[in-house]
Amino acid sequence: MDEAGEQAGSEEETQKLAQLKKFLEEKIEALDREVEGLRAMSRIVDKELAARSFRRGTGEPVSPAVQPRRPISTGFAAAGAPAPTAPAAAPAFEERRMELVYRGRPVGSAYISANSVRIAPDEKFGLRTTTSPFESFLLRKVLDEIHETDTERAGRGEIRPDQILSYDVVEENTLLKEVVVNNYGDSDRLNRILRASAWTFMVMSQK
Incomplete structure (x- = not known):
């Protein structure tokens, strides 16, 4: 292969690498957005689960x-906070x-x-x-x-x-x-x- 052919092949390979890099960057951005969406959904689910888990007792x-x-x-x-000391008699409450x-x-x-x-x-x-x-x-x-x-x-x-x-x-x-x-x-x-x-x-x- 002559010098011109080698140069053309090198340019074509460079273009392919640039396209691959662009594809990977776009894929990473899409995955990042998907992860953020999943995290947001997880927070919503956590909040909803917690909201269903508590009711007041007698309150007595x-x-x-x-x-x-x-x-x-x-x-x-x-x-x-001060260092713990020997326990004293607890006041009534x-x-x-x-x-x-x-x-x-x-x-x-x-x-x-x-x-x-x-x-x-x-x-x-x-x-x-x-x-x-x-x-x-x-x-x-x-x-x-x-x-x-x-x-x-x-x-x-x-x-x-x-x-x-x-x-x-x-x-x-x-x-x-x-x-x-x-x-x-x-x-x-x-x-x-x-x-x-x-x-x-x-x-x-x-x-």
Whole structure:
């Protein structure tokens, strides 16, 4: 092949490579749009599932007896919070009990006070903290995301550091006893947490 032929072949190959690159870029853009659409649909499904998972219980205030537990903290401590000290006698207070229900089936209870909520699954389920989607959804997608949002707001001076949501997981040998959430915020945010908890407990109980 003469020099002119080689040059023509090289140009043709270059054009093909350029066309292939363009095709790949367009394909990547299309896939990116598809992924974003799927993520948006997933968020909508999560929201709808959570919305169907909670109903209010009797709302009667109860004063549950304090049971000895071995708390294991797997969440965040509120920024600026003092180091834990030896427990003192707890002052008397009342908690408002709410039943967590998913599709007509009781899955646990929530004990709500002014600034914190204890969320406990039904003991008959024997749920384990290692069972999904406890960590992947309830802790990481719900509670951790709220914590991060609060941290950003505190950084902007919108809330005080001691108002940042924090939580603790109370377990015994991976047996889930309760999740204690501090600084849950307003009623909308509390309802989001309770709906997510009810859905999570139901899914865990089916595994």
